[in-house]
Amino acid sequence: MGxxxxxxxxxxxxLVWAALRWPREERAADGAGRARxxxxxxxxxxxxxxxxxxxxxxAGLAGFVIVxxxxxxxxxxVVFATGACYLPWAALAGRARxRRQEFAQVWxxxxxxxxxxxxxxxxxxxxxxALAVRGPDPLRPAFDAFALDYQVSGxxxxxxxxxxxxxxxxVGDRVVEGLRIAREVGGGELGRLLRNxxxxxxxxxxxxxxxxxxxxxxxxxxxxxVAAPWIVLLVMSTQPTVIERYQSPAGVxxxxxxxATCAVAYRLMTRLGRLPAERRIxxxxxxxxDPDRDPRR
Numbered sequence: 001m002g003x004x005x006x007x008x009x010x011x012x013x014x015l016v017w018a019a020l021r022w023p024r025e026e027r028a029a030d031g032a033g034r035a036r037x038x039x040x041x042x043x044x045x046x047x048x049x050x051x052x053x054x055x056x057x058x059a060g061l062a063g064f065v066i067v068x069x070x071x072x073x074x075x076x077x078v079v080f081a082t083g084a085c086y087l088p089w090a091a092l093a094g095r096a097r098x099r100r101q102e103f104a105q106v107w108x109x110x111x112x113x114x115x116x117x118x119x120x121x122x123x124x125x126x127x128x129x130a131l132a133v134r135g136p137d138p139l140r141p142a143f144d145a146f147a148l149d150y151q152v153s154g155x156x157x158x159x160x161x162x163x164x165x166x167x168x169x170x171v172g173d174r175v176v177e178g179l180r181i182a183r184e185v186g187g188g189e190l191g192r193l194l195r196n197x198x199x200x201x202x203x204x205x206x207x208x209x210x211x212x213x214x215x216x217x218x219x220x221x222x223x224x225x226v227a228a229p230w231i232v233l234l235v236m237s238t239q240p241t242v243i244e245r246y247q248s249p250a251g252v253x254x255x256x257x258x259x260a261t262c263a264v265a266y267r268l269m270t271r272l273g274r275l276p277a278e279r280r281i282x283x284x285x286x287x288x289x290d291p292d293r294d295p296r297r
Contacts, residue, residue, distance in 0.1 A: 222269035
């Protein structure tokens with residue numbers, strides 16, 4: 001009986017260790033390219049991740065110097081400098097989120113244009129390239145580059161892969177993979193597939209817009225609740241008595257605990273109050289398969 005208990009305890013410990021260890025390794029591997037993916041989703045893939053890190057450090061240093069000059073209190077300046085380091089990442093994430101919303105609003109129109117072009121007798125590659133001229137404005141640069149790629153190489157699959165990298169959009173991944181399947185399989189159902197996809201995208205956009213309108217108050221409330229005490233602290237820190245209190249060890253502990261509590265509470269409130277962003281689960285599809293056999297395919 002003791003041996004069975006020991007075996008069960010050891011097996012349970014192994015499973016707990018595996019559950020904590022293996023996802024952490026995957027997250028560590030993905031964390032190396034997080035900045036690059038965020039820059040691509042924000043529409044500025046030409047910016048190097050190192051530049052983003054340097055900008056973050058520069059913002060932290062500037063925040064430290066400014067707050068230190070106002071309050072003359074090093075612990076308070078360190079706390080505000082830590083928050084300033086996060087500002088470039090927050091601005092970049094906001095830009096990526098607005099870009100996804102902008103793309104989501106115009107994708108149904110783009111798919112309708114594709115369906116109309118295919119129904120008019122155009123080939124699928126020509127219909128996709130035509131979006132560079134008559135497609136929605138936010139999508140035209142990516143499809144203009146696709147048209148040039150296809151004109152030079154004539155390899156539809158490779159051009160679709162590069163199109164996905166330029167778009168860096170989850171909805172764009174679904175559209176591109178649908179076009180790839182339609183190109184590989186062929187048949188006369190392409191028009192119906194595109195019309196069904198357009199209807200699905202419109203329904204998804206309508207539902208998500210209603211939910212975001214109802215839940216935006218939670219996100220805005222979280223931002224106000226986190227920013228308010230630190231603004232009050234910054235105003236009060238101009239008083240000599242407040243400066244003396246936060247220069248003591250007890251004051252430093254209060255600042256650290258308060259900052260950690262605000263960070264955890266903000267993450268929880270935004271995570272609960274904001275709709276989860278759609279993940280690019282199809283980002284790597286199409287790159288590992290066999291190359292196109294037909295150079296014009």
